[in-house]
Amino acid sequence: MAQFLADTAPLRNDFFRRLWVANIVTVIGAQLTVVAVPSQIYQITGSSAYVGLTGVFGLVPLIVFGLWGGALADAFDRRVILLVTTVGLIGCSALFWAQAVLGLNNVWILLAIFSLQQAFFAVNQPTRSAVLPRLLSAKELPAANSLNMTVMQAGAIAGPLVGGILIPILGYSLLYFFDTISLLTTLWAVISLPSLKPLSDGGGGRKTVGLRSVLDGFVYLGGHPVLLMSFVVDLIAMIFGMPRALFPQMAHESFGDKPEGGLAYALLFAAIPIGAVIGGVFSGWVSRVSRQGLAVIVCIVLWGGSIAVAGGALFFAHGTTLPILPIVVVALMVGGAADMASAAFRMSMLQAAASDDVRGRLQGVFIVVVAGGPRIADVGHGVAAAAVGTAAATAGGGIAVIAGTVIAALAVPAFVRYRVGMRG
DSSP: OTTTTTEEEEGSHHHHHHHHHHHHHHHHHHHHHHHHHHHHEEEEOOOOHHHHHHHHHHHHHHHHHHHHHHHHHHHOHHHHHHHHHHHHHHHHHHHHHHHHHHHHOHHHHHHHHHHHHHHHHHHHHHHHHHHHHHHHHHHGGGHHHHHHHHHHHHHHHHEEEEEEHHHHHHHHHHHHHHHHHHHHHHHHHHTTTTTOOOOOOGGTTTTOHHHHHHHHHHHEEEEOOHHHHHHHHHHHHHHHHGGGHHHHHHIIIOOOOBBTHHHHHHHHHHHHHHHHHHHHTTOOGGGGOOHHHHHHHHHHHHHHHHHHHHHHHHHEEESSSOOHHHEEEHHHHHHHHHHHHHHHHHHHHHHSSSOOOGHHHHHHHHHHHHHHHHHHHHHHHHHHHHHHHHHHHHHHHHHHHHHHHHHHHHHHHHHHOOOOTOOO
């Protein structure tokens, strides 16, 4: 079984191990806040429209500071940037705690703190990802990214469940306080890092962090088709194949849940992250894959096929004795596992195949794509479902993923041929 379980070799590196262990604690705390903020906004306003504003207040700083943060990570000591942003995140969590303790009950204060938190997060994440190639070998990167993503997905499952239970018992202030304290573990791990100043070769010593620096990252990306394709295929997978906006309607119309939710609703939302966690636990094989480009194509085709199967099963939700809900849930879990592996390979390619002086900016683009793709999918799937129904919209989206990925692979064969150690 050891060869199938997650490859823990990166944990032998003291720096990575400290970051990873600290991340276990901080992810749980962060997910508690993710649940608490919209819950508190709804409690204050009684309006889902105000809750929906968290999408705007969160996405805009994520895009702006994600791109700019990548430029910062390429120009300055990445350890210093991680220190500043981690302290900033601790401060934001402390502000959440303070407003809850003081009973301010002001939705705009909450949204302002949330927006500031997302700005610090947007700078922190590409920097953290750009650090890994300086700590680990290229061969260890897929395993390291798999370990990180497993923790993130596990937190995405446990956080909402625990938060939903604890909010009525402990209240918002204690949850925000726990998030504040948990971030201290990350601060400890960051303080222990060595200096990570830009490498002198490749122009890494430049200190330009304006719009020109951000645009230079896109210019670099345009000149490296393999790296560019890693973003294109991810957008294909997410825009056409992420049907999460349809889960409430699926649960109600296909499986008989009440409009406000129920068991089917919970299972549909949990299926993809559960699949990703299982895929992460059994990700020992990713370190043995050298043809990472081909592996990405296979994983995304598998993701598209899983979504198509889930959508196809919905056609038979009524008038059959087949257990349709378990079929849909299992299909989504398989898709989640495939998406986890695809993301691990794509991030590893960005980290290893790009020059160190642009890694931060490319990771910033990665954050924007990962955040923006599913949100575009929410709009597209919603419109499609209104026209043809959830089954056709989901199944058609999965088929479109397969077709789009195959076309992209044929258009840029260098991506399919990419192996560990090659330049992008």
